[in-house]
Amino acid sequence: MIADKRGNLYGTTGLRRRRICGIVYELSHVQERAVEGKILYSFTGGSDGQYPSGSLALDATGNLYGATSNGGQNGYGAVFEINALREG
Numbered sequence: 001m002i003a004d005k006r007g008n009l010y011g012t013t014g015l016r017r018r019r020i021c022g023i024v025y026e027l028s029h030v031q032e033r034a035v036e037g038k039i040l041y042s043f044t045g046g047s048d049g050q051y052p053s054g055s056l057a058l059d060a061t062g063n064l065y066g067a068t069s070n071g072g073q074n075g076y077g078a079v080f081e082i083n084a085l086r087e088g
Contacts, residue, residue: 002056002064010040010064010084012052021050021071024064024082040064041082045071049078058084 001011009027016022022043030036043050049068057065062085072078 002058004058004062004084008084010056010058012056012066014051014053014069016051019044021045022052022068024052024056024066024080026084040084041080043068043071047071047073047078049080052080061085 001009003009007029010024011027012022012024014022020042023039024041026038026040027035028038043052048071050071051069052066053069054067059065062083064082064084065080067079068077070077
């Protein structure tokens with residue numbers, strides 16, 4: 001997981017359910033002891049990749065970068081960019 005300046009946490013999981021082959025998610029505080037989870041992106045297993053792995057990187061403008069271990073154009077994985085401020 002990685003945190004932004006506001007304290008939101010971002011991570012991935014290789015969850016596999018029906019047509020989902022992993023997700024990128026955000027966890028944020030909504031009240032003193034309450035956390036809200038939001039799926040930012042669901043991988044389809046096609047050219048967008050499947051099974052995100054490794055760490056995420058976050059730049060100053062809110063873009064998240066990572067990689068998948070499978071899928072992509074040749075089946076060997078994909079590199080992805082998601083704008084955490086605009087996705088959801």
